[in-house]
Amino acid sequence: MSQLEQEIKTLIIESLGLEDMTPSDIDSQAVLFGDGLGLDSVDALELGLAIQKRYGIKIDAESKDTREHFRNVASLAAFVSQHRSA
């Protein structure tokens, strides 16, 4: 697991108040919303905000790509590493 994936898992747990969970409970490939981790639309907004604050990335809520970026921890890590230094 990459350092960034680990960091994002911690960010998910802290920003969404997932008590009793540790980063190792989250599979990098598991779907975040709906069936996988079971997050909902409010979580999506909250997580988007947390990513925005932490990495200074502007997220376009209307973009179709955003849905793909937020599919799982691995895709989020790829998205963040692509944009944060830009």
Add this chain to the structure above:
Amino acid sequence: MLNFSIAAWQAWAPDIDTFDRWLLWAKGEVRAQNDYSAPKVDFLPAMQRRRLSPLARMAFHVGWPLAEGCEQLPLVFYSRHGETGRTAELLQCLANAEPLSPTQFGLSVHNAIIGQWSILRGETTEMTALSGGEDGFEQALIEAALLLQEHPQVLLIAAEEQPAPLYAAAIDDIPHAYALGLLLSRGSQCQLSWQATASSPAASLPNPLNWLRHWLLNTPAWQHHGTQRSWSWQCHRAQ
């Protein structure tokens, strides 16, 4: 004048969370801590309780056991100050020109707790969230007692969280976080009446806590004074 009975009650404050502790508290032998602790509410799965604020946790902690086994139980939620912790954090973000947390924003309104109660309990009957002045507890009891005309039992929850430091100078009626849950039923254990009077010295405890103290001490009658009304309580626990 209103008549009702107390079918059951629950209360919580930091370090005071059993009947025996509350009895000692009523006798002045122990005091609650004024810290920011909140009950765990671990009877709910972690994914369900994660958005509950300290205030919501206190409300759920006292209300949940009282509601067990009751279907279609109306709820009157009373808090004078509400979600001050969430509000303070939102204001801090605004002051720093930072974006607001959608969760904090959505759940900072006064009826957010009854909304979460409704979702988590699958409860669809009527619920009300009230605020009020120093005698808002009695106002909430009027609402709850009148609901008894249509329902055999009504749940009243009064709760206040330890205010954020930002509000310390403005809020002087929360000695410590507390929640009181009363399961009201039809009956005549308690009689509540009121009259318009000039302002009188305020009680040393907020009304919900003072009510509980008198209830535990079996005080037959006492008064709560407000700036516009005075409230006369008569209670007979054993009846």
